Amino acid sequence: MSRAKRVTIADIARLAGVSPGAVSFALNGRPGVSDQTRQRILEIADRHQWQPSSAARALVGSRAGVVGFAVNRPARTLGTEAFFTDLIAGAQSSLAARRIGLQLVVVPTIEEEIATYRRWRSANQVDGVIVLDPRDEDPRFEALRELPLSAVVIGSQESADDDPASIWLDDADAAHTLFDYLAGLGHRRIVYVSGPGEFQHTRIRSEVLAGLASRGVVGETVVTDFSPAQASAALRTLLSRAERPTAIVFDNDVMTIAGLRVAQEMGVAVPAELSLASFDDSIVADLVHPSITCLTRDTFGLGERAAEFLLDQVDAPEVLPDRAGPRPVLTVRESTARPGA
Amino acid sequence: MSRAKRVTIADIARLAGVSPGAVSFALNGRPGVSDQTRQRILEIADRHQWQPSSAARALVGSRAGVVGFAVNRPARTLGTEAFFTDLIAGAQSSLAARRIGLQLVVVPTIEEEIATYRRWRSANQVDGVIVLDPRDEDPRFEALRELPLSAVVIGSQESADDDPASIWLDDADAAHTLFDYLAGLGHRRIVYVSGPGEFQHTRIRSEVLAGLASRGVVGETVVTDFSPAQASAALRTLLSRAERPTAIVFDNDVMTIAGLRVAQEMGVAVPAELSLASFDDSIVADLVHPSITCLTRDTFGLGERAAEFLLDQVDAPEVLPDRAGPRPVLTVRESTARPGA
DNA sequence: ACGGACGACTAAAACGATCTAGTACGGTGA
DNA sequence: TCACCGTACTAGATCGTTTTAGTCGTCCGT
Numbered sequence: 001m002s003r004a005k006r007v008t009i010a011d012i013a014r015l016a017g018v019s020p021g022a023v024s025f026a027l028n029g030r031p032g033v034s035d036q037t038r039q040r041i042l043e044i045a046d047r048h049q050w051q052p053s054s055a056a057r058a059l060v061g062s063r064a065g066v067v068g069f070a071v072n073r074p075a076r077t078l079g080t081e082a083f084f085t086d087l088i089a090g091a092q093s094s095l096a097a098r099r100i101g102l103q104l105v106v107v108p109t110i111e112e113e114i115a116t117y118r119r120w121r122s123a124n125q126v127d128g129v130i131v132l133d134p135r136d137e138d139p140r141f142e143a144l145r146e147l148p149l150s151a152v153v154i155g156s157q158e159s160a161d162d163d164p165a166s167i168w169l170d171d172a173d174a175a176h177t178l179f180d181y182l183a184g185l186g187h188r189r190i191v192y193v194s195g196p197g198e199f200q201h202t203r204i205r206s207e208v209l210a211g212l213a214s215r216g217v218v219g220e221t222v223v224t225d226f227s228p229a230q231a232s233a234a235l236r237t238l239l240s241r242a243e244r245p246t247a248i249v250f251d252n253d254v255m256t257i258a259g260l261r262v263a264q265e266m267g268v269a270v271p272a273e274l275s276l277a278s279f280d281d282s283i284v285a286d287l288v289h290p291s292i293t294c295l296t297r298d299t300f301g302l303g304e305r306a307a308e309f310l311l312d313q314v315d316a317p318e319v320l321p322d323r324a325g326p327r328p329v330l331t332v333r334e335s336t337a338r339p340g341a
Numbered sequence: 342m343s344r345a346k347r348v349t350i351a352d353i354a355r356l357a358g359v360s361p362g363a364v365s366f367a368l369n370g371r372p373g374v375s376d377q378t379r380q381r382i383l384e385i386a387d388r389h390q391w392q393p394s395s396a397a398r399a400l401v402g403s404r405a406g407v408v409g410f411a412v413n414r415p416a417r418t419l420g421t422e423a424f425f426t427d428l429i430a431g432a433q434s435s436l437a438a439r440r441i442g443l444q445l446v447v448v449p450t451i452e453e454e455i456a457t458y459r460r461w462r463s464a465n466q467v468d469g470v471i472v473l474d475p476r477d478e479d480p481r482f483e484a485l486r487e488l489p490l491s492a493v494v495i496g497s498q499e500s501a502d503d504d505p506a507s508i509w510l511d512d513a514d515a516a517h518t519l520f521d522y523l524a525g526l527g528h529r530r531i532v533y534v535s536g537p538g539e540f541q542h543t544r545i546r547s548e549v550l551a552g553l554a555s556r557g558v559v560g561e562t563v564v565t566d567f568s569p570a571q572a573s574a575a576l577r578t579l580l581s582r583a584e585r586p587t588a589i590v591f592d593n594d595v596m597t598i599a600g601l602r603v604a605q606e607m608g609v610a611v612p613a614e615l616s617l618a619s620f621d622d623s624i625v626a627d628l629v630h631p632s633i634t635c636l637t638r639d640t641f642g643l644g645e646r647a648a649e650f651l652l653d654q655v656d657a658p659e660v661l662p663d664r665a666g667p668r669p670v671l672t673v674r675e676s677t678a679r680p681g682a
Numbered sequence: 683a684c685g686g687a688c689g690a691c692t693a694a695a696a697c698g699a700t701c702t703a704g705t706a707c708g709g710t711g712a
Numbered sequence: 713t714c715a716c717c718g719t720a721c722t723a724g725a726t727c728g729t730t731t732t733a734g735t736c737g738t739c740c741g742t
Contacts, residue, residue: 006463008698019722024700034720053464055405056698058396059727066444075430076641079423080624086420092447093416101444101466103407106433122347123394124727125442228628257628264630283421284625287569287598289605300417349728360692365730375690397728400697465697 007048015048016041027052054101058124066101067091067310068126070113072133075106077227080254082282083299087154090303091130098311100127114143121147128314130154130306131164135198138163152310154302156201158322165313165320167306169297171201174328175208178249178277178295179219181330185338187247187275189218193234193259195226195251202251205279209249226251228258235262239274246339247275253285256292260335271337281331290334298326348389356389357382368393395442399465407442408432408651409467411454413474416447418568421595423623424640428495431644432471439652441468455484462488469655471495471647472505476539479504493651495643497542499663506654506661508647510638512542515669516549519590519618519636520560522671526679528588528616530559534575534600536567536592543592546620550590567592569599576603580615587680588616594626597633601676612678622672631675639667 009027013020018037025032026041027050033041058064069091071084078084092102103126107113117140120126128150131140141163144151151164156171182190192209194202202223209219222238224230231250238245239262250256256278260270268274270290278285281294302325313320350368354361359378366373367382368391374382399405410432412425419425433443444467448454458481461467469491472481482504485492492505497512523531533550535543543564550560563579565571572591579586580603591597597619601611609615611631619626622635643666654661 006698009700010698020699021701021723022721025721028700032720037720051460051464053400053698055396055399055465056727057700059394059400059698059729060700061727062700064396075434078430079426079640082420082423084420085426088445089416089419089447092445096446096448099460102446103442104429104433104445105437105443106430107437119392119440123392124396228624254624254628257625261628261630283569283595284598287595287602288629289602299420347728350730351728359690361729362693362731363691366691369730373690378690394728397697398730400699400728401730402697403730 006053007050008053009050012041012045012048012050015044061124063314064124064127065099066103066126067095067307067314068103068105068116068120068129070105070107070116070129070131072107072110072113074108078106081252081280083252083280086299087303087306090300090305091307092303093300094304094307094311100311110139114140117143117147117149121149128152128310130310133199134159134166135200136203150310150314152306152313154306154325156204165309166322167302167309167325168322169302169325169328171204172208174279174295174297175205177328177330178279179209179212179217181332182247182249182275182277182336183212183215183217185247185275185336187339188216189243189245190220190247190249191238191245192219192221193231193248193250193255194221194223197223205251220245224255226255228254231255231258232262235259236266239263239266239268244268244274246273247277247336249277249279251278252280253278253282253292253294256335257284257288260288260290260292271335273340275336275339277336286333293333293336294331295328296331297328301326347394348391349394350391353382353386353389353391356385402465404655405465405468406440407444407467408436408648408655409444409446409457409461409470411446411448411457411470411472413448413451413454415449419447422593422621424593424621427640428644428647431641431646432648433644434641435645435648435652441652451480455481458484458488458490462490469493469651471651474540475500475507476541491651491655493647493654495647495666497545506650507663508643508650508666509663510643510666510669512545513549515620515636515638516546518669518671519620520550520553520558522673523588523590523616523618523677524553524556524558526588526616526677528680529557530584530586531561531588531590532579532586533560533562534572534589534591534596535562535564538564546592561586565596567596569595572596572599573603576600577607580604580607580609585609585615587614588618588677590618590620592619593621594619594623594633594635597676598625598629601629601631601633612676614681616677616680618677627674634674634677635672636669637672638669642667 009023013023026038054065131153134155153166155166155168159166206221222234277293281296285292354364367379395406472494475496494507496507496509500507547562563575618634622637626633
């Protein structure tokens, strides 16, 4: 029952015949000890498998060895999108290599998210946070700045001057890839079934579609709440029109699959009479029949890079310059074709 | 830039005119202060929004205020199953209410998982852990016992004498629900396409199917690695036989959807010629065409209860008696019917 | 009236690291 | 020879909480 005694800096100091302070200097690569002594200390620490106590470190206000991730989505519907799991798994894999923990919390509102950051900061519980779904005039940025708390935003465009560092997927570019492909196939009536409008990427995608007017494409955006139910409803309405769209693009794969089902129920052939595509890929998108044309992103890789970026940011005194995330790639599958083919 | 000063127990003590020790007693509901003083202290602490420093607590070996969750699955394929995300979201929602953090780590092997528990224990980083996918003769149980580290296992049967507390879904019962339903429809050749054999639930489900022999059912289990690729391959083989099975049950929904596609490609009508069902539900299972008959489990609720159980276990000196998880329910959809209907 | 028990509280050590202020010592320049 | 400097260290405070070992009254039974 007796818990294994932990080896502390004091133990190492005793063994090396120096003071604990010296050991701390040596272990943290700080000046104040000779190279020779440093080597000796490092070797002893290694031999006795010394590991830092994150609690003690956090207490003195040094590194906590943990980064935080507050996901602001309805908890019950989180599992719907593989995006989060992939992102978290990716981040975790970068972090684990450096023995950094990942603390996860699901928050209902952006206010709660900010409150969480406050708590984390005041208790020195995390060294930095990954922020999702940036908005225009995002209140979190201000909060993070004044706390202050290191952060990396996963976004869809470059960050503004004072905002936290950002790793971004060029959403405008990605949207062009997908919409241009459809326009190139000959589609002239394209509808984008989007998620809530407060997200930047929603707005960007919508704008790209509207921009296709110059090529004779009539673009239209229908806003939903990301739920398959609203996607189905939207599609039913769209397919009941006199002049149906010939291509419909959804924000994620679950909505697309919901749409596919509606089309099948209404006897509209996909892709012969209607092309469907999604801005998000997943395994299921490849398995359903017909399989779905998607923009494929390396979400796992994005998580990895975001975590690495955050770790760099934590070490840096200034806000680091933005970095690019992995580029989305168009995966053409069975659900898209020339209109009327 | 100056970080907001944190209000500590010493501040409260000064305001209440008592010693820090007394405040600690009051705050933790420990004897040693009069009810009157306790009330006063509580009120002052509340008014000044005192919050415990988890670092300081962890340092003295008291509660860290964090529980750990080590997921032992290939990181890249985690996102495939909504199960994890739902479970984590559920656990998190219980934890958040009590201001307890959730630390997440993805480990490649069971040995790494145990090493993680060691690290967590030695640094007092977590108060307890949630353990997934119990095995027969599970080496983690011994490790957890001798560390010691509080744990709750999410399993499929009652735990053995010395093992950690367990919250379990009666998998035998669940399997009966599904297989009996199929047998009741008239199916006599049923195949169970399972995940790897080292998981208890795989073995249990397999045994239940075998037990149906008494009712004239020829049951068979095909083992895969949970991947849609192996599920597809398995189905292709099965449907090429002279005497095809009339019903096939998969371990999860992604495999089922893969199977559905294979059936469609081979021109086998579902459910007319072949019934398909899954042991796991998801939104997509309800959206594909035909929609898939599933055992529906409240994974979110399971996560909630597991977290609560763990918190109780952390407080308890002894291993608590097992608790039952939410009961799986059969959701009949379009993919199952009488054979040859 | 006295010993003992109990309740309410205090003082101070402990946890394990970091970090500031200081000390000892050898070398250097004038 | 002395003032001065830099290097390599040490001592000790610090972070915020818990916990142990007291201290000081007060009440009680006899």
